[in-house]
Amino acid sequence: MITIVDPGVRTTVQDLGRAGTMAMAMPPAGALDQFANRIANALVGNGPKAATLETALTGLTLTTDTDCTVAVTGADVDVLVDGVTHPTWTALWLPAGSELRIGEIRGGAHSYIAFAGGIDVPVVMGSRATDLRSGVGGLGGRALRSKDMLRIGQRTRAVEEGRHLPMRLRPALSASEEIRVVLGVGAHRLNPESLRALTEREFRLAPDADRVSCSLVGETLEIAEPEDPEDTRRPDEVPLAFPLGAVTVTGGAPTCLLRDAVPGRGALAVGTVITPDLDLLAQVKAPDEVRFTAVDIDSALRLRTEHSDFVRTAIRAIA
Template sequence: MALRTEQPGLLTTVQDQGRIGYYNVGIPQGGAMDQESAQTANKLVGNTAAEAVLECTYMGPAFTVDAPTTIAVAGAQVPVLVNGQEQPPWTRLELAEGDAVTFGVLRGGARFYLAVRGGVDVPEVLGSRSTYAIGRLGGMGGRKLEAGDVVPVGCPTGELPAVTELPESLRPALGGAQELRIVWGLYDHLLTEEGRRRLVEEEWRLTPVADRMGLRYEGPGVEWIQREQPFGAGSDPSNIVDAGYAVGSIQVPGGTQPIVLHRDAVSGGGYAMVGTVISADMDLLARATPGTVTRFRAVPMEEALRARRERAARLQEIWAL
């Protein structure tokens, strides 16, 4: 079966758990920005966590199905309409041949995930179906969805779970201010004490410049120490000789607007990384909308590792339903 696209939405792409193992040659891991929501949608339709889904940003697609199928939508708060009738969120939905699915205006969050029983069955590229648009890899020919696209769906391999909707207690909170935990480094020593203080004690606000590569914030700015730049670095104090970037790295070009790198970011470059958002908070970051008031809070590595274990336990609880 397939989904026949009438309207593509603002930015709808095929994503899975990511393209692991090629960061050293400049290909980012990619995958769903909000991994927890993507996995939840897959759980509700009886897929494995690895199956590809549609990641829909701000505005969802409109499509019809050409055979009976099962879908689920998880993530941002968005009205799901089947033949014009609104359906409950975070719930498994059964569709008949010819049913039309559309989406209303977001009520909270930034991205939602559409899982189809059997998974989106586009070819794997370097071990993943995820779309990396800059590199033209994966998904629907390495690009976002377009009107007229026929999205293929695979054959189901697992049983439908007994649970048909995600309990309220396991659904993420959306909207409002955010606190993002970070660990310092590798180049925080290039900030003055005042610069470090501003980053973790002042408020920052997400700008509209926020996509799969990174999210830019505005706020009080930071201060860099005055130093003689090493050979090969740029003239700005935030420049370094090239280094690798971890997913979640925080750059502050020119000392003005921090940028947090997300799943499609380049793997290295010449800006100093003063800290890194911990892996457990990357899903939270993906749910932010422009204007979100944000505080960065520095934590020790022990807390970051504990948060990672807690996130893994929460995902395990979802898959155990």
């Protein structure tokens, strides 16, 4: 068992999420940074579907009553075992009775802590992921609290301490990220100046970001009047579902919908963040900046394939 001493800002149980549930208004949930989550599991010998802990920013402290192997990936943070600093993106030995703490954060926003054997919580709709909005999955569908106890599953194979992801394959964390988007059918409702601003100006992440969405602050985006004078519907009255990664505009500001968001209405959807860049977006925190770059659908599909190949390469390179 592991015991949560201090859950920090927000710690949840996550895995790769629920596939095919959006049609039932159930968000996929799962790790915001899928790459970091998969590498954490690979470092400790878990399969890709094992559950990990996702912690936002800093502050998580836990103890264990059994010897285990752990790995911390994602954000650039201090990892301390009984006060001694250890590297991220590396398999670590955590002796029974020791304390693991996620300390000072230097870059990024979310860390992933994998334990050999995974976090053993009930599977709900094919996943152990926590969906905070609906209260499903994880430990009671909620963020972890002080004194919570979690069972570690049976490890499938032993791994050596010191296994690590080579530096050349680790993501470069930056306070200014380029996020690629495919512009959608709603983009034409922005006036020309605002459409240019969307892809040419930088926006700062607002401090209210969570697992549902992240709001951005910058130049006000204005919605143009419809070309058809008989089209009196507001943008939020057009019945279009929002996919994962949708970039919506409401109140003149763009918002990116993340893994705990559900299809809905009430904003103008102007584009969608491509799959690989959702991992980049997961590691942005206020007041970091993002800049959107438009790509076409063919480029987005090619970039998704290249990213999948890169993930497989990274897992094979762990040594």
